[in-house]
Amino acid sequence: MATQADAQELAALRALSASIGLNPHMTQAAGGNTSLKAGDTLWIKASGTWLKDALSDDIMVPVAMAPLLEAVEQRDPAADKPQAFAIEHLNPRGLRPSIETTVHALMPQRVVLHVHCVDTISLAVQADGEAEVARRLGGIEWAWVPYFRPGLPLARGIAEKLRPGVDVLILGNHGLVVAAETVAEAEALLHRVRSLLARPARATAAPDVAALTALAGDYRLPADVKAHAVALDAESLHMAEAGSLYPDHVIFLGQGSVVAKPGEDVAGVIARLGMAPVAILFPGAGVLMRGDASAGADAMQRCLADVTARVDDKARLNYLTPAENDELVNWDAEQYRQKLNAAGTA
Numbered sequence: 037m038a039t040q041a042d043a044q045e046l047a048a049l050r051a052l053s054a055s056i057g058l059n060p061h062m063t064q065a066a067g068g069n070t071s072l073k074a075g076d077t078l079w080i081k082a083s084g085t086w087l088k089d090a091l092s093d094d095i096m097v098p099v100a101m102a103p104l105l106e107a108v109e110q111r112d113p114a115a116d117k118p119q120a121f122a123i124e125h126l127n128p129r130g131l132r133p134s135i136e137t138t139v140h141a142l143m144p145q146r147v148v149l150h151v152h153c154v155d156t157i158s159l160a161v162q163a164d165g166e167a168e169v170a171r172r173l174g175g176i177e178w179a180w181v182p183y184f185r186p187g188l189p190l191a192r193g194i195a196e197k198l199r200p201g202v203d204v205l206i207l208g209n210h211g212l213v214v215a216a217e218t219v220a221e222a223e224a225l226l227h228r229v230r231s232l233l234a235r236p237a238r239a240t241a242a243p244d245v246a247a248l249t250a251l252a253g254d255y256r257l258p259a260d261v262k263a264h265a266v267a268l269d270a271e272s273l274h275m276a277e278a279g280s281l282y283p284d285h286v287i288f289l290g291q292g293s294v295v296a297k298p299g300e301d302v303a304g305v306i307a308r309l310g311m312a313p314v315a316i317l318f319p320g321a322g323v324l325m326r327g328d329a330s331a332g333a334d335a336m337q338r339c340l341a342d343v344t345a346r347v348d349d350k351a352r353l354n355y356l357t358p359a360e361n362d363e364l365v366n367w368d369a370e371q372y373r374q375k376l377n378a379a380g381t382a
């Protein structure tokens with residue numbers, strides 16, 4: 037830390053990060069990240085760590101900002117491996133900076149918050165999302181960035197859309213970025229944007245736990261009862277079945293969602309697919325998770341219920357393409373993040 041003021045802001049950012057991390061409508065699992073610029077150093081959440089642990093654990097990594105921005109500018113693939121820019125003597129645990137470090141470096145403001153806010157995502161997956169956001173964010177300097185894989189492609193997409201004064205980004209099929217000069221201002225802007233983008237969730241009936249238990253085999257109920265909603269609402273189920281809506285879904289749950297056919301139990305689904313999916317949706321009953329599903333998978337299954345319940349059921353949706361799904365599954369940086377997640381860094 038360069039100054040006392042920077043140290044105070046970093047402490048404030050850790051407190052805000054923990055509170056963001058504890059709100060499943062704002063961030064899920066190791067998703068979302070926060071940062072503070074102190075002189076030439078960017079303090080950013082480490083890859084694979086959870087924001088909710090920001091107060092109890094050391095999750096912030098220092099990164100040398102100028103060379104990272106130069107790599108983005110030059111379209112140097114090194115920008116896709118931000119660990120090369122970590123300041124090693126200030127990083128005794130050898131943590132890797134977030135895959136999304138470049139998003140934070142590109143924003144000129146001192147404090148940047150990136151969240152997978154379910155209200156934002158629900159709009160960011162609609163084909164008419166940009167127009168719908170424009171209707172709601174009057175008076176705010178915001179920009180819409182279409183979907184790109186996080187890392188260098190997303191950084192280039194943001195660089196094209198940034199203009200002076202922009203402090204809010206809506207990332208297509210992904211989430212929200214807000215930026216400000218202080219932690220307090222960033223928090224206020226985050227809450228303002230969230231409330232402007234908020235939409236009510238469609239209500240659903242209760243899950244049929246008895247029916248699910250009878251079908252379960254080696255599978256188990258989700259950690260969060262709210263995860264069932266996606267299988268209990270016909271519109272949400274239809275949206276989920278049609279494909280992958282945002283990257284962390286693919287990372288933690290695989291491509292799209294598996295829906296059981298009438299009369300099928302878990303064993304029947306596995307036999308039909310020739311593999312055991314992380315989660316299975318049983319229409320009208322609820323969701324079952326594979327016995328070894330991670331805490332991150334549970335958080336993302338709840339997220340799917342929260343997002344789809346807010347999407348306008350008459351809207352056309354943008355799904356990740358087969359190529360976009362594949363590049364997430366076969367991505368070295370994400371395999372690292374999942375490994376940390378499985379190891380219980382959570």
Ligand SMILES: [Zn+2]
Pocket residue numbers: 067068136150151152186210211
């Ligand atoms: Zn993200």
